[in-house]
Amino acid sequence: MPVKFTKMHGAGNDFVMIDTISQRIKLRPRDIRKIADRRRGIGCDQVLLVEPPGQANADFRYRIFNADGSEAGQCGNGARCFARFVRHRRLTHLQTMVVEAGNSLMTLTMRDNHEVEVDMGPPRFAPKDIPLHREHEALEYDLVAAGEQLRIGALSMGNPHAILRVDAIDDGSLERLGEAIRSHEDFPEGNNAGFLEIVDRRNVRLRVFERGVGETEACGSGACAAVVYGQRMGWLDDRVTVELTGGKLDIYWQGDNNSVLMTGPTAISFEGTIRL
Incomplete structure (x- = not known):
């Protein structure tokens, strides 16, 4: 055919x-x-x-x-x-x-x-909507992956995302950690594991390990999820440039139930x- x-x-x-x-x-x-x-x-x-x-x-x-x-x-x-x-x-x-x-x-x-x-569209935070095996919604969740105790953000942008803030996305241990997070049993449908490095309030760097794929040069929904998480934690402004391996994306979110806008x-x- x-x-x-x-x-x-x-x-x-x-x-x-x-x-x-x-x-x-x-x-x-x-x-x-x-x-x-x-x-x-x-x-x-x-x-x-x-x-x-x-x-x-x-x-x-x-x-x-x-x-x-x-x-x-x-x-x-x-x-x-x-x-x-x-x-x-x-x-x-x-x-x-x-x-x-x-x-x-x-x-x-x-x-x-x-x-x-x-x-x-607007991000979704309820654990049942992500989905994530937790009883109550929170800004961050405890997660043990690859033998490490982590604090992650988790939300849905139409697919599940787990985001971990790191000092530098060039850290060589992130590949092992990314594989462990994206297939973690607490996410029944898997997740896209994002590692967020904050440069300043309007600029971040990001690596994403996608479920069913592995590490990709860019992940649009992952960039949206990372910015939403960073805003909710008070680290970022409402308009942020996300630098990924393959290029840059502009993300805009006004909070609450507003849609996330991505341009690239x-x-x-x-x-x-x-x-x-």
Whole structure:
């Protein structure tokens, strides 16, 4: 089965974009794993599928699959690439579009120089919404991982995040710790483990180990979660630049039940066809 694709990335977080509107295909988990394989396939952090909307007030639906074949609920960098992709493929001429992602709706707005602003919706903090095995909501939670006693922030941006503040994200022990946190048993659906280094009130550095993928060069929802956590702890202002390995993202949150807005770059790497 030949499948047309476009390879894209947002700040180094890379995706294979597949339009299932103009080509009728059905991908199995093993197909996703083959596509994502960096030696035997195309290679990517996640595979994104463009589908017709299921709701009348949405323009598209998009589904997110991790490199291991599991389905994810949210991806901020992927959402930006999605907006550019559907315009690039002339599936829409809209400057602002509403898309279904998981159980939520997202508003995507094209900006100058192929940047896209994503309305990520409000963060959710209740343990049952993350999900996290805790009885009561708190700003921070105790967690034992890789033999260390930690204090983490935890919240959902449509997918679960655990955030740990560190002195420096270049610490060599973070890879071991990231793997232990992202698969911790207290998170029944796993989590995206973020390590937050605060430069000043408007600038931070971040590393993220994503569930089903591993460390990525950028994680949009992880950047949002880290900034929200930092604001709630009183460390950050409402507008913050997040520096990741692959580039920078601008995050804006006014607190309370307001949406988190993320703006960042998109890029098209190449296009082709793969036979599955």
